[in-house]
Amino acid sequence: MEQLNTTETNTAKEIKKKSIYSLQLNELRNWLSENGEKPFRAEQIFEWLYKKRITSFEDMSNVGKALRDKLANHFDLTTLKTAIQQTSSDGTIKFLFELHDGYSIETVLMRHDYGNSVCVTTQVGCRIGCTFCASTLGGLKRHLEAGEIVAQVVKVQQTLDETDERVNSVVIMGIGEPFDNYDNMLSFLKIINHEKALNIGARHITVSTSGIVPKIYQFADENTQINFAISLHAPNTELRSRLMPINKAYKLDDLMDAVRYYIDKTGRRISFEYGLFGGVNDSVEHAEELAVLLKGLKCHVNLIPVNYVPERDYVRTPRDKIFAFEKTLKNLGINVTIRREQGSDIAAACGQLRAKERKEETR
Ligand code: SAH
Helix, strand or coil: HHHHHHHHHHHHHCCCCCHHHHHHHHHHHHHHHHHHCCCCCHHHHHHHHCCCCCCCCHHCCCCHHHHHHHHHHECCCCEEEEEEECCCCCCCCEEEEEECCCCEEEEEEEEEEEEHHHHCCCCEEEECCCCCCCCCCCCCCEECCHHHHHHHHHHHHHHHCCCCCCCEHHHHHHCCCHHHHHHHHHHHHHHHHHCCCCCCCCEEEEEECCCHHHHHHHHHCCCCCCCCECCCCCCCHHHHHHCCCCHHHHCCCHHHHHHHHHHHHHCCEEEEEEEEECCCCCCHHHHHHHHHHHHHCCEEEEEEEEECCCCCCCCCCCHHHHHHHHHHHHCCCCEEEEEECCCCCHHHCCCCHHHHCCCCCCC
């Protein structure tokens, strides 16, 4: 029986085609040359994928039938299936997409004064185990390939095409730890940034990590202009370890060293996300300790009032305490904003929709 199952899994893997959205332009050129085709076709194909945003290889009208068939035999274009699409009263749209193997992921479109922002998922589940987060319920099922991340932005753009709007910015803050799927995440960044693809400027892309220290050094060395955020959530290492087990592997001091390296190397400002968990990390003393930790750093703090997760028992910080926390930081010279909540009526916070709709995946 065991044997049979293994064989079946292997076969399933062989049948699964690579997403065409996983290819960089030069990779597509190479593939075309290796398959006896003209490399310049790559530009045409990119145009169909990212500018005209077709949904079938058959629609590539200036690409000959033989090549269209070849592409269809090798690559997958229908990488994601929309299982659920919900619109919130504030215009936020939440998508639950189904993957080829039946797993599901979430993508969120947020409407801001400064444009449309898409929050993408990088993994099915997560293995970081933050004690307050819904995405980590059920652990990590698998990494997403680059094209499965790219396709999320394409799908949202296709929805916006109906109203002649465009995706203005992308945040990698959905389900999963992007630095735990580093190569695919980087590949995704390059594709959406490419002018012949979605052409989303680096300064309009934000990546957030829970603090995988060696990858922060690696990311600093990539020298991109991408906005970088760290999920901090605590002003000292003891409290951080209680909230985020990753702090046991990469301690706060080491994290701050990596942050300083990043700022020195790139000259860019860093954002710190700080979730306010009622009675846990939200006192004025915590704010003072945080100000000392961040003193002199080129940074900005984003305060996130906790999103209620039924499986977790954190409670909201009262409004007056949120403002007191913000004021303390401001008075001590730290740049700070309170994150505006969006789409709460449709469970738009990370991992919530999937946890609700796909209980079997998150147990
Ligand atoms: N894994 C990456 C990307 C997720 S970004 C990271 O940890 O940075 C999503 C942000 O929301 C992170 O800062 C995360 O810590 C935070 N978050 C997760 N669950 C939350 C909750 N219930 N309330 C408030 N913030 C939460």
